[in-house]
Amino acid sequence: MPSLEEKKAALEVLIRQSIQLDESKKPELVYKIPQMTEQDIDTLGQFLAMEVDQAGQFYAENLPKLEKFLTEIEDYEQKNLTSTTNQADS
Amino acid sequence: MVEQKQEKKPNNNSEWRSERFGKIPEYVKSGLKDVAGRIGEMFQSKQESNFLLGKMLQDEKVKIALIAFARTVLNIGISVVDLVPGIGEVVSIGADLAKLTSFDLTPDVSKAWAWGSEVLELFTGGALPTHAIETTMQFVKDFPRMKAGVKRATEIWRAHQATVKSTEVQKAASMFRTPAIGVSNA
Numbered sequence: 001m002p003s004l005e006e007k008k009a010a011l012e013v014l015i016r017q018s019i020q021l022d023e024s025k026k027p028e029l030v031y032k033i034p035q036m037t038e039q040d041i042d043t044l045g046q047f048l049a050m051e052v053d054q055a056g057q058f059y060a061e062n063l064p065k066l067e068k069f070l071t072e073i074e075d076y077e078q079k080n081l082t083s084t085t086n087q088a089d090s
Numbered sequence: 091m092v093e094q095k096q097e098k099k100p101n102n103n104s105e106w107r108s109e110r111f112g113k114i115p116e117y118v119k120s121g122l123k124d125v126a127g128r129i130g131e132m133f134q135s136k137q138e139s140n141f142l143l144g145k146m147l148q149d150e151k152v153k154i155a156l157i158a159f160a161r162t163v164l165n166i167g168i169s170v171v172d173l174v175p176g177i178g179e180v181v182s183i184g185a186d187l188a189k190l191t192s193f194d195l196t197p198d199v200s201k202a203w204a205w206g207s208e209v210l211e212l213f214t215g216g217a218l219p220t221h222a223i224e225t226t227m228q229f230v231k232d233f234p235r236m237k238a239g240v241k242r243a244t245e246i247w248r249a250h251q252a253t254v255k256s257t258e259v260q261k262a263a264s265m266f267r268t269p270a271i272g273v274s275n276a
Binding site (some may be wrong): 002006007010013014017019042045046047048052053055056059061062063066067069070071073074077 | 233
């Protein structure tokens with residue numbers, strides 16, 4: 001069973017990596033951790049842990065599709081458009 | 091918002107045009123419809139994952155790419171309708187008139203080209219899908235934007251996936267996954 005201090009540290013990690021939380025509000029939220037009750041820490045922690053799990057699942061499912069799509073775009077360009085397009089990678 | 095770049099034309103103008111005409115059927119028939127469909131599929135993913143897509147859309151390159159995708163899909167649609175004599179001209183001319191508004195589907199194609207191509211309709215009895223000319227010219231400009239956006243989106247997702255899979259984040263999350271939740275004595 002993690003201690004309250006361990007949970008506080010873990011919550012900070014989860015807040016900082018979250019993409020659901022507004023970037024501008026993260027420092028304030030982190031600042032408030034010491035004043036939070038254990039129940040609040042657990043609730044927010046559970047919510048953010050769920051975000052981590054969902055993100056993992058989402059990327060496992062969709063990142064290969066996006067990568068395949070990118071490869072196809074590059075192949076298409078190679079075959080059809082190399083002579084007429086300028087690169088916009090920069 | 092949309093980048094304006096000068097396209098380098100091959101020296102021979104007629105060669106440049108025929109090159110584009112030659113590409114129309116292939117790209118209308120194959121690639122992009124399928125590709126746009128697949129992007130759409132990703133955007134129809136689970137409700138709870140929408141925020142991950144939202145994050146990606148905050149990036150300017152990705153946003154520009156999505157605008158370019160949407161524009162291409164709409165232009166393809168208009169080009170297909172333009173194959174039908176009569177109604178096709180109405181839609182195609184409508185798209186050309188839209189160049190006067192902020193809803194310009196071919197911002198990189200000059201008005202002269204867009205409106206000038208409609209003249210060709212007169213000689214073909216409306217059978218020539220002239221909007222395909224502008225669609226193709228716009229697509230050539232939009233393609234690098236789409237590619238850059240997809241590349242950027244891939245980078246964003248890879249970076250966040252790496253963060254999410256990191257030991258530090260996994261360890262932190264494991265403390266709040268149901269079995270770990272409990273009243274501590276600390």
